Amino acid sequence: MSGMLRRVFGSRDRVAAEKPRVDDGPHAIRLVFALGNPGRDYAANRRNVGFWVVNKLAKKHGLDFSTKTGTYALAQGEIGGRRVALARTRTYNNDSGSAVMALVRALKLDHAQEMLIVCDHLDLPTGRVRLRRNGSGGGQKGVADIIAKARSDDFPRVRIGIGRPAHRGQPTRDPEHVAAWVLGDPSRDEKAKLDLGVDRAIEAIEVALAEGIEAAMNRYNRDDGGEADE
Numbered sequence: 001m002s003g004m005l006r007r008v009f010g011s012r013d014r015v016a017a018e019k020p021r022v023d024d025g026p027h028a029i030r031l032v033f034a035l036g037n038p039g040r041d042y043a044a045n046r047r048n049v050g051f052w053v054v055n056k057l058a059k060k061h062g063l064d065f066s067t068k069t070g071t072y073a074l075a076q077g078e079i080g081g082r083r084v085a086l087a088r089t090r091t092y093n094n095d096s097g098s099a100v101m102a103l104v105r106a107l108k109l110d111h112a113q114e115m116l117i118v119c120d121h122l123d124l125p126t127g128r129v130r131l132r133r134n135g136s137g138g139g140q141k142g143v144a145d146i147i148a149k150a151r152s153d154d155f156p157r158v159r160i161g162i163g164r165p166a167h168r169g170q171p172t173r174d175p176e177h178v179a180a181w182v183l184g185d186p187s188r189d190e191k192a193k194l195d196l197g198v199d200r201a202i203e204a205i206e207v208a209l210a211e212g213i214e215a216a217m218n219r220y221n222r223d224d225g226g227e228a229d230e
Contacts, residue, residue, distance in 0.1 A: 004196075006169070013053045028114065029209055031107060032057070033072075033087045035096050035119040035142040037183075039111045047093060047182040049194055050118040053160065053201045060202065071099040089142070096142035097149030113148060116208060117157040118201065119143060120182065124161025127193030129200045131158050131217045149190040156213045158204055160197045163190070169213070 034050035042048055058065065058075045063086060067074040075086045085107060089099040093189045100115070109115060113133075119140050124130055134154045137144030164171045165181035172178070186194055200220065208216035 007103070017125070024219070028082075028121045029084070029116045029213070031085045031087065031103065031110060031115040032205055033089070033103065033115055033117055034101055034115065035089055035140070037092050038088075038090045042183070044185045045183050046186055046194075047120055049160045049162060049198065051088050052194070052198050053118050053205070054088055056198060057202050057205060058086050060148050071102045074103065080206060082209055084209060087201040090170070094145060097145035097147075100146050101149050112152050112155040113213075115155055116205065116213070117143060117146065117155060118205070119157060119159055120162045121159035122161060122162060122164045122178065122182070124163075126161055126163040126186070126190050127197035128161035129158065129197050129204060130221055131204060131213065132156065132163075133213055133217065156202050158208075160201050162186075162194070
């Protein structure tokens with residue numbers, strides 16, 4: 001872990017007495033943070049599928065986003081008998097790092113691996129769910145901003161596929177087409193697939209909280225009858 005992260009996340013021994021522990025193992029997940037764009041105008045966009053996940057997860061477990069700051073909305077409580085914080089960014093997606101790092105400091109997280117990021121992903125089929133333990137932003141600018149501001153990519157994430165837009169029948173990386181796609185609302189068929197993905201992502205998060213990210217990856221990074229992947 002970099003010097004920057006050591007200052008941000010602090011020493012485990014120093015802060016252990018200041019907060020409840022949610023797991024006896026190393027780097028148990030204490031924060032689930034969803035990326036997206038705030039406001040009603042963006043609520044139904046493909047980009048905001050991460051928000052859909054934490055909203056439904058919070059409702060399932062009776063948690064309320066009662067704490068709101070300029071950078072995040074926060075719900076705290078228990079999931080599966082473990083204390084956890086759920087959050088949504090109140091910054092725009094591309095400035096997600098500011099929101100995440102503000103909450104990391106507020107919760108006194110010890111290590112980047114204690115947070116789990118939930119976000120959309122262009123290069124997964126619509127509704128497909130994949131977990132990663134670390135790595136690059138994979139084209140998701142919010143994740144890239146977190147990596148830049150934390151100076152580390154060593155945190156797990158749950159990605160829900162929104163598919164890549166096509167232009168003239170071919171997948172495109174043209175910024176204008178991509179922006180219009182992620183900030184657009186899915187079709188009825190897409191929405192049905194995304195809703196299934198949201199439910200699968202919630203199950204994966206619950207496993208990650210209870211058993212750890214490796215257990216969740218082993219269980220959910222596979223298609224029926226397929227091999228697990230990262």
